[in-house]
Amino acid sequence: MQIQSMHFKKTSSLKLNDLVLQTALKKAKYKFVDGRAEAVAEVDAWQDIRTHAAQLRDHVIANLDAYLIEFERNAIARGAVVHWAETAAEANTIIVDIAKQNNVRSITKSKSMVSEEIALNDAIEAAGMTVIETDLGEYILQLAHEPPSHIVAPAVHKSKEQVAALFEKAHGTPKLTSIEAMTREAREVLRDKFLNADMGISGANFVIAETGTTLTVTNEGNADLVTTVPRIHCVVTGIEKVIATLEDFATLIRLLPRSATGQSAANYLTLTTGVKAYDELDGPEQMHIVLIDAGRTKLVGSDMAEMLRCIRCGACMNHCPVYQNVGGHAYGWVYPGPMGSVLTPAYIGIENAGDLPNAATFCGECAVVCPVKIPLPDLMRKLREQQFNDSLRPWHERLSIRLWSQFATRPQYYAWATRIAARVAAMIGGRRKIISHLPGLDGWTKGRDMPAPAGKTFRELYKSKKIISK
């Protein structure tokens, strides 16, 4: 997917004024936040399970080479072919080559954010093959030629009217009004694609070292068809997705659907281990697993390594006041919200995504809801420090922070400066006591007024109150 993260500020201003998007975001916010809260409340051991999950993820990441080797060995033993790709381009070449060697013409695909990362669909289409997204949200976006705006609910920014218009155009059918009818129509259109595809491409929520298994978590049943019907199954996934045992999967799946959509269980979990036996009636004859680095090894052993725990539930974005207001497209790449604000700079370079770690109010909710206890605000703070140290923020911002630190570390200067500032601001506020324009800081006052200070600082007021109370 093409990187647009450098345009965060400009795009988010546009998104704030997009009425359809704002309505969609408000609706989604309550469903996700309330749904998760209710689902989590049922699980009394939630905090213990989170702690255990964080530990088991850390253990694998600390021994990632050995777990990948063990996974590979067990997958090969079951007849899968394991490929390794250092970059997005390498991964695309591997997959396109597999398809070409097997005379593949049509491909069905279930939702995979890694495949969005590497722009796999573009590579497949450039090679002259057809690829159909089968997750309803992804299918809608494929018709609209848009990237996902949420990792779990990719089309969360679309209204049903927009979907109806897309279906009318693509299917050549009368315009529908009910969501049920649209879902039914997509089912019917996609059924043929499922049954006639030569190759199925899926992501993997996890891969299990113990058994050489890759697995998908879905509600629609599309991943289960994609991994069962075509003669070739190709899995595309990141190297950090490996977990140790089936027991670890049982722990993680207690956390994932409740955190993601507020469901007690996802409808379908398919654990795929190897290829079909000669006398089986369904299942693929070939299974290819493409393990992708594309920036992940940079995080191993670094002070950002906790990010590799991520199980892609989307809870951090659902609870983020910035995401709730600007939506996912503003972030300019595959991963939005707090996890994206950490992952995007880490994968594609902080120089390409400088605004993302700053797109936070630091309310801390993302760390509270993260099922694997990733300290997202701390990681964003580290990225901000890195930007400051590498002189990647604008000169005026760096100068003001330097000036601020001069005053903030000297209480007397600070008291003197705030006294003057409070009086000047009170003067600017005038009789209305409102500041509607701050020279040099119009980013703060463009969309809102600032109440003017009373003219005295907190310290001054505190001092005078203390004298009175004495």
Added chain:
Amino acid sequence: MSARENILNRIRSQSGKAGETTAAEMAGVRSTIAARARGPLPSIALENPLIRFINECARLKSTVDIVQGTELIPQALAGYLSQNELKMTVVGWPSLSNLNWKAVGIQYENRLACGEDMVGVTDSFCAIGETGTVLLLSSPTTPKLHALLPETHICIVSQQRIVATMEDAFQLLRDEKGALPRSTFFISGPSRTADIEQTIVIGAHGPYRVHVLIIP
């Protein structure tokens, strides 16, 4: 150097480990795996598995019927089909084809399911109380498509095989089968989507209805 070696080397050097992955490190990983440590369980996982299974099925919009014996399955299914105004033709797994389907007017087709089939009948390996889940294992006689392509999935669950948790299901699988089959398929209710305006619609690409028949 291959991509595999480069990636593994990068992981090693980033982790501050010298040289290639050692035999001792591999042995360490294998012993962690062999320990198969279980994580903490919530109280809901400790409830009576049968009762919890039935309650969770209701929450997931699966329907449940308790049948007093295997030989009564055709009759129970005929009742369900006529109640829901479904055709009396079903496609099912071979293990169930010997039941007396003709007596209740059901045409039981013992073959692989296709896109046009309306009702698919399967057995199950076990079920999980905590989440109202049924587990299907693939094999030459237990294809997965019966549970995916038809609009209605009928699933037979044996009461003694309703375990409390997914951990218990995996243990049962290891004890009885040794290794995972090609497809280990956990189903929790009929397929659904909320991809348009976060509105839940039952019946996406898989079944619209999941009906569980619990036998003794």
